[in-house]
Amino acid sequence: MRWYKSSVIYQIYPRSFQDSNHDGIGDLPGIISRLDYLQHLGVTAIWLSPIYASPLYDNGYDIADYCAIHPDYGTMADFQKLLAEAHRRQIKIIMDLVINHTSSEHSWFKQAISDEKSPYRDYYFIRSGKKKPNNWTSFFGGSAWTYLPNENLSYLHLFAPEQPDLNWENPQLRMEIKNILRFWLDMGVDGFRCDVINLLSKPKKLRNSRRFLVLKGAEYYINGPKIHEYLQELKRDVFNQYDMMTVGECVFITPAKALEYIEEGVDELNMVFQFDHMAVDNYFKWFLRPFKPYRLKLALAKWQDAINGRGWNSLYLENHDQPRSVSRFGNLDYYYASATMLATLVFFQQGTPFIYQGQEIGMTNAHFTSLNQYRDVETKRIYQIGRTQLKLSHKRMMHKIKYMSRDNARTPMQWDDSKHGGFSDANPWIEANPNFVTINVKDNLANEHSIFHYYQKLIALRKTYSVIIEGDFKLHYPKHRALVYYERCFQDQQLIVLCNYSTKPLSFKPLHDFSEFTVILDNDDNKGPVLQAYQARVLFRRTADDKHS
Numbered sequence: 001m002r003w004y005k006s007s008v009i010y011q012i013y014p015r016s017f018q019d020s021n022h023d024g025i026g027d028l029p030g031i032i033s034r035l036d037y038l039q040h041l042g043v044t045a046i047w048l049s050p051i052y053a054s055p056l057y058d059n060g061y062d063i064a065d066y067c068a069i070h071p072d073y074g075t076m077a078d079f080q081k082l083l084a085e086a087h088r089r090q091i092k093i094i095m096d097l098v099i100n101h102t103s104s105e106h107s108w109f110k111q112a113i114s115d116e117k118s119p120y121r122d123y124y125f126i127r128s129g130k131k132k133p134n135n136w137t138s139f140f141g142g143s144a145w146t147y148l149p150n151e152n153l154s155y156l157h158l159f160a161p162e163q164p165d166l167n168w169e170n171p172q173l174r175m176e177i178k179n180i181l182r183f184w185l186d187m188g189v190d191g192f193r194c195d196v197i198n199l200l201s202k203p204k205k206l207r208n209s210r211r212f213l214v215l216k217g218a219e220y221y222i223n224g225p226k227i228h229e230y231l232q233e234l235k236r237d238v239f240n241q242y243d244m245m246t247v248g249e250c251v252f253i254t255p256a257k258a259l260e261y262i263e264e265g266v267d268e269l270n271m272v273f274q275f276d277h278m279a280v281d282n283y284f285k286w287f288l289r290p291f292k293p294y295r296l297k298l299a300l301a302k303w304q305d306a307i308n309g310r311g312w313n314s315l316y317l318e319n320h321d322q323p324r325s326v327s328r329f330g331n332l333d334y335y336y337a338s339a340t341m342l343a344t345l346v347f348f349q350q351g352t353p354f355i356y357q358g359q360e361i362g363m364t365n366a367h368f369t370s371l372n373q374y375r376d377v378e379t380k381r382i383y384q385i386g387r388t389q390l391k392l393s394h395k396r397m398m399h400k401i402k403y404m405s406r407d408n409a410r411t412p413m414q415w416d417d418s419k420h421g422g423f424s425d426a427n428p429w430i431e432a433n434p435n436f437v438t439i440n441v442k443d444n445l446a447n448e449h450s451i452f453h454y455y456q457k458l459i460a461l462r463k464t465y466s467v468i469i470e471g472d473f474k475l476h477y478p479k480h481r482a483l484v485y486y487e488r489c490f491q492d493q494q495l496i497v498l499c500n501y502s503t504k505p506l507s508f509k510p511l512h513d514f515s516e517f518t519v520i521l522d523n524d525d526n527k528g529p530v531l532q533a534y535q536a537r538v539l540f541r542r543t544a545d546d547k548h549s
Helices: 030-034 034-043 076-088 107-114 120-123 171-187 225-235 256-260 295-307 332-347 378-388 394-404 441-446 451-462 468-469
Strands: 008-011 043-050 065-069 093-097 127-129 145-148 154-157 192-193 243-250 271-273 282-284 314-315 354-358 474-475 483-490 493-500 518-522 536-542
Touching: 030 034, 030 076, 034 451, 065 076, 065 171, 076 093, 076 154, 107 120, 120 171, 192 493, 225 256, 256 271, 256 295, 271 314, 295 332, 295 474, 314 332, 332 451, 332 493, 332 536, 354 451, 441 451, 451 468, 451 518, 468 483, 468 493
Parallel strands: 008 043, 008 354, 043 093, 093 192, 192 243, 243 271, 314 354
Antiparallel strands: 127 154, 145 154, 474 483, 483 493, 493 536, 518 536
16 A cells, blocks of 8 residues: 555645744744654644745745745755654655746746747747737636736736746656656655646647636636646656655546546546535635535545545645635534534545644634735735626625635644744734634643544544545435434444534434444544534444454
């Protein structure tokens, strides 16, 4: 079995994790200082959001130099020390790989726009004149084309104007990317999280989109014409040469399409991040709809059923782009119960769990009330588009932002109840949530019944019962609005997961004889057959055949 299947991966957003040099910005030495904490939690790998040299217009997802560390985070020597210290603790390091676009400050782009004869001109989608080559729109709102009047050029960017898209048709570009991959892998990096990886391939003819409103052009570049050719090339020339893992961020992906990337024998990627369960409370991110628990249950089950045995799933509730799960999918009136129930619901399914920093202590959404408190480029662009183009009120746009902004996940890690939550003794780059006084690592560690200790037990169980990793998946009562009841089986092991996703006590007809099972995890002292509000229970048994052996 490949190592990533038994891993538990902890995502760190370096800018907000731990400041070591008193400048209000998290850094690599700060991460090193917290490795013992992560080892105590039980995680086996760390995924770092981008730490490369960057103007930080999109907090590092606009890379100016793929082989350099941003000075805010430290030096290459700091990174090498992080690698060594993590590996000494049996913790692997996964880097964020952003190869759909670069920063507009990258030397490639600067040369591309300054010299029409430069070989770098073809590294991007650059066209002469002010007229937009097509009607494509950006993920961040507005046109996907920006005009440079001094050069009389327009260029494509599916995200911010400061993030010009790369042209993967160019073989020299692909060679450069492969050299970048080898640079980090030869240093000892254990894998990559591949940012918007299914957007790499664009058609040679950039035709107008026929889509009515959202993301014009997406039909041409999502899972584009040569995407599998490019990924197979990376796999053949680089990935297969190392003991490493890849997880791809794939936007607007279906299970059937995902299998084209991850099915056993194809293995262009080891797994993908999918977003079906991130759409259970919205039609398209900023277009919100009421959250219904059964939608989350069914979205997750759809992927479990489709991928089961054919590939490998990623399991996550939060990341740097998503709101905090206990605020979004839980219930703050049932804070501990709903946070631990959500962990149980998701992380006992088949796949590799990804825990986002602070999730293991139940960090909540940001407290912000003013647009000025937000730092995220997407948030500010969407606000302006909502106000100017959609004519939505300030109040309505602030409601959307408060619920969905990426900054909800980017407030500083809450280590203790001291100034700024122990993140820094200087003013942080983004405000700390004032609830660090009551929600922090120090209190979680001191409380035997904390969210942290529940996550710690959950992770330890994965190392004890192979059925949690390798068992198949079967959902029972799919139409029930409050009950989550699923079964995992592997060889002689059987696991039952029960969750009451509601505020009311729940009784149901068991489909198994629970007297034959042992409770291995429960977030409530109630041991009766009726599940209390947001109660989660995990049961285990060995089959009868094993008893007679």
